[in-house]
Amino acid sequence: MSKLVLNHITKSFGNQKILYDVTFTVKEGEFISILGPSGSGKSTLFNLIGGILLPDKGSIQFDGKEITGKRGFISYMPQTPALMPWRNILDNVLLGQEIARKHDHKKAYEMLEKAGLKGYEKHFPYELSGGMKQRVSFIRSLLSPQSLICLDEPFSALDEFTRFEMQKWLLSIWQEYKRTILFITHNIDEALYLSDRIIVLSNKPATVQKEFIVPFLRPRKEEILHSTDFLQWKKQIYDEIKKHSVNKH
Known part of the structure; x- marks a missing residue:
């Protein structure tokens, strides 16, 4: 059963459309990362899921219940x-x-x-x-x-070594407690190392361009970061983001 379902979410501020027809699901116990160009509406998405904002169109379900515009269903960790x-x-x-x-x-x-x-x-x-x-x-x-945790680039302000130590720690804690996590990041390495799936958003108005199922077995080992497979996946995801990072008119 899906934990979280976003159905055709569209959101604008004034004349600027931020999100357009965003649809995806998050299953119980999954670790999902959202990647996209800077300013593509990732944080707006969290505000919608958390009930702080209302979508112009679309709906959000959690555990089979309608939660559009309702608060208290997620735990949120900001940057x-x-x-x-x-x-x-x-x-x-x-x-x-x-x-x-x-x-x-x-x-x-x-x-x-x-x-x-x-x-x-x-x-x-x-x-x-x-x-x-x-x-x-x-x-x-x-x-x-709350059983769903939304993490908004929680490690972006840390130096590279501390950031990696925090990634390893987060994985060890997640493996033990198996909470459902939706994770925003700009870092492809981080998304690949942590996630079960990666959702790639386009630039504004953001829509879901592609989903990647991460193939690496758990528990994740540090060595995969230097493997040929990891670098090939990184390039594939980078190319996908680059392809859709141009502003739409």
């Missing part, structure tokens, strides 16, 4: 960690549960330990590095009651 500076790390990761009036301190401590953050529970965000803050933000998403 910056967006931690509450006045709350310690434990209180930050429990925020989603607090809103849902659930408190699982045991699981929070367990996940912080798995994230290498044991001993930091009572620290404040300003005391953590960028990568540590991102881990806290992701744990908050995992502890929230």
